[in-house]
Amino acid sequence: MDKESSQELLVENKIAGFSRVQKPDVAAMQLELLPYDVLRDILSRLSIKDVVRMSVLSREWRQQRICHPDLVLTKDTFGISTDMNTDPDLVPKDYFGIIKDMNTKRASRAAEFIANVDSVLRPLWSTCTTTTTTLDKFVVEFGLRRKNKYHIDKWVSFSIVSRAKHIAFHFTFDVDCFGPGCDQYKYVFPLCRLSGPSGSCVTSLILGYVERFSNTRDCFMTLRHLNMNLDIFLGPYDDSWVMGFVNLLELAPLLEELELHMDRDRFCFENPRTVLAAQGPPHRHLRSVYMSGFCDVLGLAELALYILRNATVLQRMVVDPVAGMMDNALTERFCSVRNGGSSEEIVFPTDGTQKCVGKKRMFAKNNLDKEEFCHVLTIL
Known part of the structure; x- marks a missing residue:
């Protein structure tokens, strides 16, 4: 190679290197x-x-x-399947072996969901306790339990510091968390975190399959819409929880819309009982109430009567003996007072539960269907 060619090659290599x-x-x-x-x-x-x-x-x-701005984190967001069907040739033949296999899969999918949520939120934290991110909506919907408290607490903190206006935590109905003893496995939602100055942005709150909520004395001055699944199976056997709920309504003086959903398998007892309205102060902003899965659980009719008599601007209360909050309640809308309790959106029961629904409806009519409420009350 001559000298001139060598120099040209050297120049080209320098240019190429500089470009890179x-x-x-x-x-x-x-x-x-x-x-x-x-x-x-x-x-x-x-x-x-x-x-x-x-x-x-x-x-x-x-x-x-x-x-x-609308951070909705569900199984569909990450493509996580929750199908518990297994190959019969691969699972043990005995009942307990099948349950163990299902629990293993459930735990694995919960771990996958938690890792995915953390991977999305981790870059958004400015420090371990602050973020510059602002949200309109923050939703978490997956079958999680109290044992996942460490991660859920962080997500609740993020929803607060991101100043989200609409917050929803729905931990979905699960066959391994059913019945009167299941409360010990449910996440206790720290409602106190959303009250006072730190939670001043929250206007809409949806809670599904939590063990109700922690106590608080601070006000929720911006809360306008509250949607809760009470998930009461065979209890409580006293109505003390009602006063806690009346207190919650008092702490949210500007609340306009309330939705309460009972678990779908609650039955109605044969023996009638005397129902008296719960005691509490008047509420001057509550306009619409929807109760699904209405039944004779202690305190529920008392709460309904309290609202009917003390919500001074109430325009509509819909009492529905059918169904409770469905598993897809956050992604597919159920019957609501906002669309007038349209029968087209009601999930009707199977023939096997029609008799039970009839008893619930009769219980509602016997205790709530009074002339003084006829202009606002609808019993489906």
Whole structure:
């Protein structure tokens, strides 16, 4: 190779090397040039699945700490199957072996869901207790229990510091958490965290399959919509929980809409009992109430009577003896007072439970269907 050719080759290699060193990261540069509000707008136009996929695959997006304004984290978000069907040739033949296999799968899927949620939220924390992310909606829906408290507590904290207006934690009905002894396995929601200045942004709260909530004395001055699944099976055997709920209504003086859902398998006792309205102060903003799965559980009719007599601006109360909060309550809308309790959206019971539903309906009519309430009360 002659001298001139060698020099030309050397120059070309230097140019190529310089290009490799100096070549900018186009994706990162383009992200940095876009204003924060524009990035948020882009994300809001994508599905939550695409946003989660992008945050996992793109380091640049994670570094920008940009989040979809409606963060809805469910099994469908991460493509996690909850089908418990197993190959009969691969599972033990005895009953306890099958249950053990199902519990193992359930635990594995819960661990997968927790890891996925943490991977989405981890980049959004500025420190271990603060974030610059602001959300409109934060939803977690999966079959979790009290043993997952460490992770759930962090998610609750994130929902608060991100100033989410609509917060939902629905831990879904599960066959291994059913009956009067299942409360010990349910997550105790720290309602006190959402009261006072720290929770001042929350306007809508949905709680499903939690052990009710922790006590608090602070007010919920911004709360407008409360949706809860009481999930009472064969208890409680006293109505003390009602006063806690009346106290909660008192602490949310601007609440306008209330939805209460009983578990779907509650039956009605034969022996009638005397129902008296629970005692409490008037509520001056509650306009609409929907109760599903209405039955004779101690305290429920007393609570309904309290609301009918003390909610001074109440426009509509719908009492439905059918069903409770369904497993997909957060993603598919059930019958609500906001659409007038449309019968087209009611999940009717099977023939085997019609008699029980009839007894529940009769119990509701005997205790609530009074002339003074006829302008606001509808018993389905």
